[in-house]
Amino acid sequence: MTQPEHDVLKAAQDNLWLHFTRHSAYQQSEIPTIVRGEGSYVYDIHGKRYLDGLAGLFVVQVGHGRQELAEAAAKQAQELAFFPLWSYAHPKAAELAQRLAAYTPGELNRVFFTTGGGEAVETAWKLAKQYYKLIGKPLKHKVISRQIAYHGTPQGALSITGIPAFKQMFEPLVPGSVRVPNTNHYRADEITGVKGMTPEEYGFWAAERVARAIEMEGPDTVAAVFAEPVQNAGGCFPPPPGYFQRLREICDEYDVLLVSDEVICAFGRLGTMFGGQKFDYVPDIITCAKGMTSGYSPIGAMIAHERLFEPFKDGDTMFAHGYTFGGHPVSAAVALANLDIFEREDLLGHVTANEPRFKQTLDDLRDLPIVGDVRGSGYFWGIELVKDKATKETFTADESERLLRGYLSKALFDAGLYCRADDRGDPVIQLAPPLIAGQKEFDEIGAILRGVLAEAWAQL
Numbered sequence: 001m002t003q004p005e006h007d008v009l010k011a012a013q014d015n016l017w018l019h020f021t022r023h024s025a026y027q028q029s030e031i032p033t034i035v036r037g038e039g040s041y042v043y044d045i046h047g048k049r050y051l052d053g054l055a056g057l058f059v060v061q062v063g064h065g066r067q068e069l070a071e072a073a074a075k076q077a078q079e080l081a082f083f084p085l086w087s088y089a090h091p092k093a094a095e096l097a098q099r100l101a102a103y104t105p106g107e108l109n110r111v112f113f114t115t116g117g118g119e120a121v122e123t124a125w126k127l128a129k130q131y132y133k134l135i136g137k138p139l140k141h142k143v144i145s146r147q148i149a150y151h152g153t154p155q156g157a158l159s160i161t162g163i164p165a166f167k168q169m170f171e172p173l174v175p176g177s178v179r180v181p182n183t184n185h186y187r188a189d190e191i192t193g194v195k196g197m198t199p200e201e202y203g204f205w206a207a208e209r210v211a212r213a214i215e216m217e218g219p220d221t222v223a224a225v226f227a228e229p230v231q232n233a234g235g236c237f238p239p240p241p242g243y244f245q246r247l248r249e250i251c252d253e254y255d256v257l258l259v260s261d262e263v264i265c266a267f268g269r270l271g272t273m274f275g276g277q278k279f280d281y282v283p284d285i286i287t288c289a290k291g292m293t294s295g296y297s298p299i300g301a302m303i304a305h306e307r308l309f310e311p312f313k314d315g316d317t318m319f320a321h322g323y324t325f326g327g328h329p330v331s332a333a334v335a336l337a338n339l340d341i342f343e344r345e346d347l348l349g350h351v352t353a354n355e356p357r358f359k360q361t362l363d364d365l366r367d368l369p370i371v372g373d374v375r376g377s378g379y380f381w382g383i384e385l386v387k388d389k390a391t392k393e394t395f396t397a398d399e400s401e402r403l404l405r406g407y408l409s410k411a412l413f414d415a416g417l418y419c420r421a422d423d424r425g426d427p428v429i430q431l432a433p434p435l436i437a438g439q440k441e442f443d444e445i446g447a448i449l450r451g452v453l454a455e456a457w458a459q460l
């Protein structure tokens with residue numbers, strides 16, 4: 001190891017505070033340190049190559065190492081490095097807002113920029129509260145969201161999040177958020193207490209739970225429902241057919257805003273520009289971030305239906321909310337260049353054409369005794385691991401700890417695949433490669449998973 005490499009590793013150990021990380025895991029070993037990327041691959045500080053099976057963190061849609069995005073950032077920094085969107089505009093934010101509005105379905109024309117996804121969720125909830133105050137329904141402030149769903153870490157977004165273990169140490173959080181069942185059809189028997197519901201029946205049942213929750217809370221107190229097109233935490237729960245159509249009807253019936261949290265699902269992850277387009281529904285608000293710049297610079301957005309902007313048009317009314325770096329000129333310029341690549345390379349078409357191949361590659365792993373379910377959409381898939389395929393019995397907390405943290409995450413990484421072994425719900429492996437990946441990368445993912453999962457089963 002060279003001296004500079006040694007220095008970096010030491011600085012990481014001594015001074016970095018990693019996110020969502022047990023630092024104890026690195027007491028005896030160095031912190032994996034990634035130094036560069038190229039296409040669908042990243043390289044660590046020792047020069048070892050890894051397939052980026054998670055596109056960073058559902059972010060790097062166009063792949064690593066795109067010079068034109070680096071150049072777009074440099075050019076903008078030279079021209080205008082910074083100016084806020086507080087009472088002033090700058091050309092790249094305006095152009096990006098217009099472009100996003102053109103991609104969205106319906107009349108989602110108003111773009112409020114943030115620096116990331118959690119802030120976009122936070123912004124959506126605050127807008128929902130103020131909107132209803134302005135139109136004379138001041139009691140409407142509560143939100144409904146789904147069990148195990150992750151919506152971010154600011155205290156509002158965390159309150160909406162449905163993962164108790166992430167919330168407990170920060171309670172009391174923002175009051176007024178309520179949980180309903182998610183769209184985990186694989187576990188529908190346990191969730192509903194009814195055996196053998198079809199996906200359609202389960203979708204209807206799950207959507208009806210939202211209506212029940214609104215009734216229970218009082219329709220005049222509920223402002224919004226937050227749902228991802230495909231729920232990430234828990235391991236990729238796509239919506240059963242008809243789910244979002246029924247949810248849309250319910251929201252309209254009770255005058256509740258439907259917020260589509262597309263922080264992961266927007267920008268081609270499912271093969272469509274926005275996630276709701278894949279499943280044919282039009283929300284009132286979209287929250288998005290991650291893939292907008294493919295991660296070459298941070299940005300997020302809340303995109304609202306024009307109707308929600310109406311009460312803010314006149315008089316002394318304003319949305320008293322903002323972020324210094326929201327809609328940063330460099331990030332906006334990079335987002336525009338990123339979207340140019342989407343169009344030039346037809347990334348949406350590429351994902352749509354390759355989705356069946358990716359699915360097939362992962363479905364081929366179903367012969368392994370540990371693979372209980374394979375589910376997802378586009379380039380966004382989860383593999384649920386079980387102890388008993390026939391009964392769908394899952395692992396105990398202890399086994400899950402040994403399997404996921406003790407073995408799988410590291411074994412996959414050592415084998416050259418960066419992805420995520422997650423136990424925020426039942427244990428799953430999550431896969432979301434860059435959108436430029438194709439069969440060669442799918443085959444590599446399949447081969448590594450097969451070897452490591454077989455070994456994990458042997459060790460149980």
Ligand SMILES: Cc1ncc(COP(=O)(O)O)c(C=O)c1O
Pocket residue numbers: 116117118119121150151152153228232261262263264289290300
């Ligand atoms: C659905 C969803 N919402 C919100 C967030 C929070 O985004 P950020 O980490 O950019 O704040 C995430 C992050 O993964 C997410 O997946």
